[in-house]
Amino acid sequence: MSTAVNQAMVEKYKGNFLKEVTENVEEGNWVKMCMQCGVCSGSCPLGPHWDHPPQEIFMMIRANKREEVLSSTSMWMCTSCYNCIARCPRGLPITHIMHGLAHYSKRIGLKPKNQPTEKFGQMFWDNLTKKGRVNELKLGLGLYFKDGFAEGVKVAMSKQKLGMNMMKAKRMSPMEMLGGHGVSDLAGFHAMLKKAEELEAARVGENTDKK
Amino acid sequence: MTAVVATNQTIIVVGGGISGMTAALEAAETGKQVILLEKRPYLGGRVTQLYKYFPKMCHPTCGQEINQRRIKMNKNLTVITQAEVSNISGGKGDYTVSVTLTPRYVNSNCTACGDCAKAATTEFDDEFNYNLGKRKGVYLPNAMAFPQQYVIDARLIGTPEADAAKAACKYGAIDLDEKEETIELKAGAVVFATGWKPYDANKIQPYGYDRFANVINNVEFERLMDPHGPTGGKLLRPSDGKEAKNIAFIQCAGSRDRNYLKHCSRFCCMASLKQTQYVTEKYGTDGKSTIYYIDIRSIDRFEDFYRNVQADPSVSFIKSKVAKVEQDKDGNPVLHGVNTEGYHRYANTHDLVVLATGMEPSVDFKGLPIKIAVNEEGFIEHDEANGGIFAAGVAADAMDVNRAVQHATAAALRAVQVVNQVAGA
Numbered sequence: 001m002s003t004a005v006n007q008a009m010v011e012k013y014k015g016n017f018l019k020e021v022t023e024n025v026e027e028g029n030w031v032k033m034c035m036q037c038g039v040c041s042g043s044c045p046l047g048p049h050w051d052h053p054p055q056e057i058f059m060m061i062r063a064n065k066r067e068e069v070l071s072s073t074s075m076w077m078c079t080s081c082y083n084c085i086a087r088c089p090r091g092l093p094i095t096h097i098m099h100g101l102a103h104y105s106k107r108i109g110l111k112p113k114n115q116p117t118e119k120f121g122q123m124f125w126d127n128l129t130k131k132g133r134v135n136e137l138k139l140g141l142g143l144y145f146k147d148g149f150a151e152g153v154k155v156a157m158s159k160q161k162l163g164m165n166m167m168k169a170k171r172m173s174p175m176e177m178l179g180g181h182g183v184s185d186l187a188g189f190h191a192m193l194k195k196a197e198e199l200e201a202a203r204v205g206e207n208t209d210k211k
Numbered sequence: 212m213t214a215v216v217a218t219n220q221t222i223i224v225v226g227g228g229i230s231g232m233t234a235a236l237e238a239a240e241t242g243k244q245v246i247l248l249e250k251r252p253y254l255g256g257r258v259t260q261l262y263k264y265f266p267k268m269c270h271p272t273c274g275q276e277i278n279q280r281r282i283k284m285n286k287n288l289t290v291i292t293q294a295e296v297s298n299i300s301g302g303k304g305d306y307t308v309s310v311t312l313t314p315r316y317v318n319s320n321c322t323a324c325g326d327c328a329k330a331a332t333t334e335f336d337d338e339f340n341y342n343l344g345k346r347k348g349v350y351l352p353n354a355m356a357f358p359q360q361y362v363i364d365a366r367l368i369g370t371p372e373a374d375a376a377k378a379a380c381k382y383g384a385i386d387l388d389e390k391e392e393t394i395e396l397k398a399g400a401v402v403f404a405t406g407w408k409p410y411d412a413n414k415i416q417p418y419g420y421d422r423f424a425n426v427i428n429n430v431e432f433e434r435l436m437d438p439h440g441p442t443g444g445k446l447l448r449p450s451d452g453k454e455a456k457n458i459a460f461i462q463c464a465g466s467r468d469r470n471y472l473k474h475c476s477r478f479c480c481m482a483s484l485k486q487t488q489y490v491t492e493k494y495g496t497d498g499k500s501t502i503y504y505i506d507i508r509s510i511d512r513f514e515d516f517y518r519n520v521q522a523d524p525s526v527s528f529i530k531s532k533v534a535k536v537e538q539d540k541d542g543n544p545v546l547h548g549v550n551t552e553g554y555h556r557y558a559n560t561h562d563l564v565v566l567a568t569g570m571e572p573s574v575d576f577k578g579l580p581i582k583i584a585v586n587e588e589g590f591i592e593h594d595e596a597n598g599g600i601f602a603a604g605v606a607a608d609a610m611d612v613n614r615a616v617q618h619a620t621a622a623a624l625r626a627v628q629v630v631n632q633v634a635g636a
Contacts, residue, residue, distance in 0.1 A: 037463075037505040041556075042534025042548030043417075048556060056554050087417065087534070089468035 005204065006108040010066075017066045024204075026100030030092045034058040040084035040094050050074045054084055054094050057101070070110035075102040076117040107204070119146060131182030132189040136172050138180065215289055217246060217396040219305050220633050222626045224248065224402045225296055228256020229612055230604025230619040231404030232278045237623035238402075239288035240281070243630055246396060248294040252315055253356040254279070256406055260339060260353075262436035264612060265485040266516040272355050279357045292358065297393060299401065299581045303598035304633040306398045314389030316363035316373075321384040323351060323359045330379040331372050335364055337441070340434045343449075344441030349376045354439050363387075399633045400626035403591060404603040404619060407570040410465040410472055417535040418464060418566055424450035425544050426536060426564045428464070429482050436489050446493055448563045450542040455563035456497060458490055459546055461533050462504040466569030474588045476569030478611040480508045483567045484517060487526045500526045501561070503533050503546065529557070536564060570609040599629045 013020040021028040034055060041053030051072045052060060060069050075098040084094040102118070105111045111118055120143065127139045144159070145152030156163075166172040183189050217223070220243070224235040227249030235247040253259070255278075258271045282288055291312070298309035317327075331349035336342040339353050348367040351359070361384075367373045368387060377385040412420035412428050420426045425448050438444035448455040460483040465471040484507075487500035507528075509517035520526050534548040544564040549556050576585045584594035590609075591602035603622035604615035 035505065036551050037532035038530075038549045038551040039532040039534050041551075041554070042531065047549070053549060053554065055549070055551065087470070089463070089470065089532070091469040 003109050006110060009108060015064055017064045017069070018062050020066075021061050021101070021104075025097070025104045027093050027096045028100055028104075030097060031058050031061055033090050033092055035090060037089060039087050039089065040092075043083040043087050045081055045083065046077050046079060050077050054098065057098075067110070069101070070105040070108070071112055073112050073115060075099070075105070076112070076115045078102075116146075129190075129193060131180055132186060133180070133182050135176050135180040136166075137174065137176035140172075215246065215291070215394065215396065216244075217398060218244070219397050219399045220244060220630045221246060221396070221398045222400050222402065222623075222630055223306070223308055223396060223398040224404055224603070226256070226404035226406055226603075226606070227251075227254040227290065227292070228404060228406045228604070229258045229274075229278075230406065230606070230615045230622075231256070231402070232282070233616050233619035234402045234404055234603040234623040234626070235288055235290075236278065236281050236285065237620050238627055239285045241623075241627055242287060243627055244287055246289045246291065246398075248296065248310060249290070249292045250295050251352070252292050252360075252362045253352045253358070254282075254290065254292070255355070255357065257430070258612060259355060260341075260430065260433060260437075262433045262440075262489065263485065265481045266513055268485070268488065275355055275357075279355075282357070290358070299579065303629060304399050306401055306599065308396045308398055308401065309393055310396060311391065311393045313365070313391050315360065316365075316368070316385060316387055316389050317361045318384050318386055319358070319360065320382045321360040322382055323361060324381070325351070325361070326379045326381065327361055327363075327376040327385060330375040331367070333367065333370075333372060335366065340441045341431050343431060343434055348372065360384075398599075400599040400601065400629040402601050402603050402619075402622050402626050403574070403576075403606045404622070405572070405574040405606045407605040407609070408573045410476075410568045410571050412464060412566050412568050414471060415465050415566070418461065418533070418564075419536045419538065419544070420566060423536065423538045423542075423544055423564075424448070425455075425538075425542060425562070426566065428566045428568045429460075429479065429486065430568075432486055432489075432565045436493075446490070446563070453562070456490075456494055457499045457560075457562045458487075458501070459544070459559070459561040459564045460486065460500065460502045460567055461536075461546075461564060462502065462507075462567045463532060464566035464568050466567075467505070472569050472571060472588065474569075474609055475508060476609040477508065477510075477614075478609065479567035479569055480504070481513055481516065481611060483565070484509065484520045486565065487520055487523065491523055491525050494525075496525050498525050501529060501559070502526070503529050503531050503548070505530070505532050529559075531557075570605055572606060574606070576606075599626070601625045 021031055036055055038055050041047055041055045044053055047053050052074045057074055078098040080095050082095055123142050128134050144155040222238050222243055222245045224231050224247045227247050232254055235245045239245040255275050261271050264271055293313045293315055294310050296308055297311045301307050328347050328349045331347045333348045334345040335348055337344045337346040348364040351361050373387055377387055409428055409430050434440040435442050435446050446455045466476040483502055490498040490500045507517055529550050530552045531548045531550045533546050537545045539545055543560050546559045572589045576591055583597045583600050584592035586592045591606050601622045603619035
């Protein structure tokens with residue numbers, strides 16, 4: 001599905017990536033407001049570790065570097081510290097644009113491979129939607145074992161003390177392994193999610209159908 | 212002092228800076244009766260605190276002298292210093308303006324001989340130097356002060372020092388019994404030429420103006436260059452008094468920013484370009500100026516000035532809004548950011564940082580007792596509903612000296628039209 005959506009988008013926006021971002025990415029309509037002052041890039045604590053800092057991403061969007069932007073690791077590196085939003089002289093919600101871009105790149109299947117933030121995001125979502133509450137035990141273990149069994153045992157052993165303390169402080173229960181707690185109206189919660197998914201799919205479909 | 216004649220054919224100009232002096236003189240020279248009110252003890256406003264003007268790089272004292280001469284020659288113009296408007300009522304062609312006069316304690320017998328100041332010892336922060344230096348409690352505000360009369364700081368009144376100053380005066384010019392008074396003046400039209408204040412750089416948290424001694428603003432930098440200034444005209448940095456040779460200028464410090472001032476202050480690009488030439492004037496090729504900018508707005512004919520500065524080998528330009536300023540262990544400011552030409556991350560050390568802070572109106576016009584149109588930035592909008600009240604210079608918008616003078620001349624013409632209507636009625 002994702003590659004099909006990607007093809008449809010390429011067809012629809014033929015070389016106008018800014019328009020594609022404006023119409024499809026959450027808060028993407030702000031991108032055109034960037035005046036390239038560079039204060040966000042300079043303020044980003046993870047700046048030196050990105051492929052492209054935010055203001056460079058915004059320029060690349062305008063320069064139609066579609067593949068490069070959507071497959072870059074940049075927006076996945078955002079830690080939501082909000083330094084950029086606080087300092088942006090034009091009031092761009094940069095953090096939200098970064099998350100919007102990340103989400104969009106995932107939706108159309110251009111996300112970078114083996115991106116840990118993306119992996120964790122998916123894991124968190126799957127965990128949360130199952131019961132309507134986060135199962136911390138399963139989530140933690142899932143995270144430990146994401147890079148294989150041997151690596152998982154190693155990490156789990158090193159975090160043993162933290163785990164024990166959390167149990168003592170009643171922040172985590174070993175009983176969570178057996179199903180775990182959830183919201184009272186689980187069926188209602190799932191119905192709500194299903195409805196949201198339908199609405200989102202309709203919105204995306206509508207956007208890709210219009211030519 | 213109180214014998215000021217004012218009718219509804221009088222024009223009152225509030226503020227005696229370059230705009231106010233221009234508006235008052237232009238109106239008075241057409242034969243109208245004009246009263247010029249100034250809050251400070253001298254005329255000239257912030258222009259007197261500049262070292263040089265752009266683009267001609269001449270000293271403001273020159274233009275100041277011409278205006279002072281025009282004032283002295285004009286019998287239609289009454290200048291009242293240390294006067295603040297406390298109330299204003301009425302309408303077009305018939306205003307009543309209440310003016311509070313704070314005492315100078317020195318009358319016009321003063322010859323500016325300076326004997327009174329010799330008798331004084333206590334020192335206060337010198338406002339004229341943006342508190343970078345000290346002045347005595349009995350003082351001449353600046354070398355070119357007009358009127359050329361000493362002032363006694365109100366904080367000295369009642370002390371033996373004030374009595375000593377009085378005793379030292381050979382001309383009977385000191386009157387320690389002067390009291391604050393409020394007078395009422397009639398006017399047909401009122402021109403607000405109340406000017407500006409530098410944006411409070413303490414609010415720009417990432418630049419550390421409040422924390423680092425070697426981060427100053429552009430108006431303070433002007434005072435360092437002045438031979439009469441706190442450093443005797445040397446570019447000494449505040450932390451250790453060492454000569455600053457490697458100076459950074461940060462543009463749009465508080466301007467064009469939704470967090471601070473939304474508007475472009477229009478003069479700061481040219482002011483910083485001008486100030487790089489101060490550095491070159493002092494040190495030649497030994498000096499180094501770096502301008503950090505979003506874009507340089509050297510509008511219309513100032514483009515030449517910009518080109519000349521670009522050709523100066525000791526000036527470099529970095530296209531970047533600086534993200535933050537830190538301080539190293541020697542007290543040197545370190546600038547962090549990304550040069551958007553090539554996306555190069557930098558951490559540049561300088562001796563001194565000058566923030567090109569912008570302009571905001573010095574008066575809260577929304578708080579006036581009479582309603583006038585004020586825009587989002589706090590400047591006076593030109594509006595029919597303002598009646599006989601007009602703005603001149605920076606009371607209307609951020610602008611440089613030459614535009615302020617043009618604007619003030621226009622304001623004078625508008626005020627003249629109002630009093631002409633009154634006279635014709």
